[in-house]
Amino acid sequence: MLRSSARQRMPAWAVITVLCLAGTVVALLQTMVVPLLPDFQQLLGVSAEDVSWLVTATLLTSAVATPIVGRLADMFGKRLMMVVCILLMVAGSVVAALGGSFAAVVAGRALQGFSSALIPVGISIMRDELPREKVGSAIAVMSATLGIGGALGLPLGGWLFEKAGWEVIFWLSAATGVLLLAGVLAVVAESEVKAGGRFDYLGAFLLSVALTALLLAISKGGSWGWGSEPVLLLFVLTLVVLAVWFPYSLKVSQPLVDLRTSGRRPVLLTNAASVLVGFALFANMLLSAQQLQLPAGTGYGFGLSPIAAGVAMIPSGLAMVLFSPVSGAMINRFGGKATLLAGSAVMAAGYVARVFFSDSMAAVILGATVVSVGSAVAYAAMPSLIMANVPITETASANGLNALLRAIGTSTSSAVVAVVLSSVTAAHAGVQLPSLEAFQDVFWIAALASLAACALVWFIPRPEPVPAEAVPARLPAVTPAGESAETVVHGCVLTGEENPLPHAVTTVLKTTGEPVDWSRADAEGRFSLALPGPGEYLVVATADGWVPRSRIVEFPGEGHEERIHLRHRLSLTGWVLRDGESLPGALVALTAASGEFVASTRTDRSGHYELQLPPPGRYVLTAVEAETFHTYSRKVITTAEPAVVNLDLVGTALPRD
Template sequence: MPRSSARQRMPVWAVITVLCLSGTVVSLMQTMVVPLLPDFQRLFGLSAENVSWLVTATLLTSAVATPIVSRLADMFGKRRMMVVCILLMTAGSVVAATGAGFAPLVAGRALQGFSSALIPVGISIMRDELPRDKVNSAVAIMSATLGIGGALGLPLGGWLFEKAGWETIFWLSAVAGLVLLGAVLTVVSESEVKAGGRFDYPGAVLLSVALTALLLAISKGGSWGWGSEPVLLLFVLTAVVLAAWFPYSLKVSQPLVDLRTSGRRPVLLTNIASVMVGFALFANMLLSTQQLQLPAGTGYGFGLSPIAAGVAMIPSGLAMVLFSPVSGALINRFGGKPTLFAGSAVMAAGYVGRVFFTDSLWAVILGATVVSIGSAVAYAAMPNLIMANVPITETASANGLNALLRAIGTSTSSAVVAVVLSSVTVAYGGTQVPALAAFQDVFWNAALASLGSCAVVWFIPRPERVPAEVPGAAQPAVTPAGESAETVVHGCVLTGDEKPIPHAVATVMKTTGEPVDWSRADADGRFSLALPGAGEYLVVASADGWVPRSRVVEFTEADHEERIHLRHRLSLSGWVLRDGESLPGALVALSAGSGEFVASTRTDRSGHYELPLPPPGRYILTAVEAETFHTHSRKVVSGAESAVVNLELVGTALPRG
């Protein structure tokens, strides 16, 4: 396999700039159309509900595309999938700009939704291609570009509409797409970290149906009615499809989303916190612009135009960029967990302040800026936590799932804001406008979501300390900073008779004890590992019910497939005796302490039995003599190691029949 260090490399700053530019383009795509929805309603003669499809179409496409594109990026190349997304995004912009009607406009917006996958894929490229000491700060900057793009998108869209018409917005998007495409092809190298394998088409279809139904119900619940038949049917469809998707993903060889990895405590808790942080982040943007545009006569509004309101939000976007180096420094110094906790806490404090300080324009801008600072810190920490706890060959798909869950949080936030602002109103000028209490209610909800994130993050385990390197110990090949030599090697975990062991775990470490990568084998026992270079590594393989095995392996630069055999099962074994004599043919049955049957066998000619080791817990082990029906039972506690338990039959035989 060719080493990536042999490739022509661009300066680190250039790679960071291009990837961060993609994040800015994504946020611009998502926000520039939002302030123009009332104008599109007038131009096309449509209702507000119909015009909202310009936002809903992008939301649905991004939700479906993000996990699929991210998985394909892990399998076949991250830069390749970035190019595909940029091409689709650019095509969508051209379709929207040239289409003669509302339907092409919606279709173009749907294609623009593919741009959302650029963020998790771009973050994964940063992990693969940048020096280790630059990754955290680069990820922080890319996360911050979401804020600056969102802040600029609101006034920029309104200004372009007023000066040159709505088509200009999409022509600008097309030009930005072409510029970004050229920059990616010129600056970004294709990562050598490719897992390969088979794409999970059934899983992609099931997850796409579930996500479409869920987000459509959330986004349209306010206009269709939360208790309406279509919304309820969509929620039921989501539950039914997910109920089929979960067990399918646990059994399939190479699932679209590895639920076992996603269920690991650090990953699961980070993803739960991401939903809450996404909820709090989006509430800040939605509430601030609406409050700034309310009539000044209400006492809590400021009567700004949509463009002026967008300009007033620029400080909060700039704050995200300015604090991105702080976020990277916090991660480098303290790690992802304390940084995510701190960011969530700052967001909570900002929202509590917004409840009580709403009497001036500067108070609103300052409150929004404080929340944005917390968002910048939190958003920078989440990819760090995800990538630190998933296999290197799954970083894009894991980041894609995290981005998807943040999107679910933002969609839920949008729905909650719409419900509260439309139901808690006051009369002003003959119309109903959102009351101050409505804004305060959402501020409290966002503060609670931020505090909920803090509570979840508290239970994320801290990573173990890495032992210091031993002088003179064998080291893998070292390459200059910024020139990653990562090579993907493949292997399989087998039984002694060459049968695959599904879902076994292979862990690779340097011979000094420093962790390198780990991988969970698919249903065929196959796994992939990303190594920093050729050399000797410690490889440990384990699987439920099997005695683990380890050995030092020398990996070369050429394609390497390592076959690891687990030859011994973990077992519960022993002898069945009567008066010190072994009993061949005796029945041995194992049942759970709660009564459920677990397994049974018969002793061999020497009176020996062996059962697969059950999961940890309390059990009842029973022996029955074949001829006399003498019995004996005893309690046993199963752990993580094989156990030997002998059974001595005593007493009177039970009457037969």
């Protein structure tokens, strides 16, 4: 059904401000407790191993919640899921502040992890609610808030602890969450782009188990031992569960993560690059803070306190915000691919420079700032690339998956940095400390990760330009993006016999040739498409093994469900003849050039045969006369187009041995 509603939109600046505040809050929550971990050991009476759960609990919850919340946001409403996440974040902050015990603080930190889903959901809201020309710059600003929030979190947490105690950190988080909730309710409208459908509970459970096992192994590998039995068992559990989850997600009607869409080349390469960019970003934060805090007597440390080191990192966070307009302009002018490529290249150059220039505090801060600028540009480009290559009704879940992969990159970075810094050490005042070579080794690793991201991005295909006037315009009755709510049309793709066509792809274009949206049907042939409004559109449907179909469709304002029929299979057809006479009942067999059997059939009374068109490739087509058993074979090459191949046994048939 197509639902259309005109809504009063809030000013774009107000929506951007509230959503960017959400990104800042997320970054603050992730970093404010980090400088206090040593103090929590005495305050809560736990060991250094136990206190690390204050970070691990948030990491695990955010990893599990992000893809699940993203999918629920696409199904039931993005603002609704933002509200739910903020309420859970506030509840966690209150529990941690009032609990007074280690278990309560860990539980509160776990609930705070739901806030991580605010960023991908907020980015998808920007796509739905803002004018098209402002989306790129808005995403860039929101991505940059991760930097300023992370940079401010370290000194702010330490300062609040010294002035008012550790509980005030969680009370501040709760108060900020309440203000954020009020802002979302007042400014952010609920998007009309809702896919509906059924939630994949089993897929969510399997993915949650796999992610928990993987991130727990990565985060605890250093303290438990990478070769220890618990860590190895966690890695094995991850592989086993993923081996079940992948085929299940390909088979289920409406999976939590659409692997077919995620496997498309632009999405797959962007997500792979996101892991590497996340790795390089977090290495910058970890290395810079640690180097600034090492004793000055080492010759490469500067003896700063944790708070002072956090203050020294503020310029790198501010640089991300200052360069966000540049990132947005680059996305609008050159596209997401060029922007991500440029950002990754700047990160690589910054790390190479840090290998050779780290002999002064100014050099460390400048090097960290250069890497942060590249991170800001790269982080702004990734959501744009993802949303440009997935259906509109899947933007939140697709961004959630991308955010999850970035988190895996940051977690891996933390583990690698810990291993290298603890392995390559030098003695100072009787204490083993990370050596300068350890920092340089990680700089090189991060530079290689950035260059590997560049290599992946290079192979992302460029989008084809849209012609100004592709066909004579019969314009749909729509208004410019951001001025009215998008509407969602539902339908199904069927065969001529009314059977559903699973995983059929439906694409909608304006009658001027401008792309609108596309969707992959579920296992029952159902699809959802987001349209700018009612009107006439060009609809193209296709499925593996079927002749595609296209037509102009009038989508009315409401009460309409589109049924698309693909009536003709792609086939390999022809006649089996002898001396121009048809041979009824002849056997026709198709085998692959490598020897595998593909299909067989018999000719009808007119000597005609029909086989389902196999995948493009080289094959051997063989005919066997029914009465004499004379045979004839010929090589054929199939493409994605129907093929007609006649087999004439005249002069070529050989008697049966």
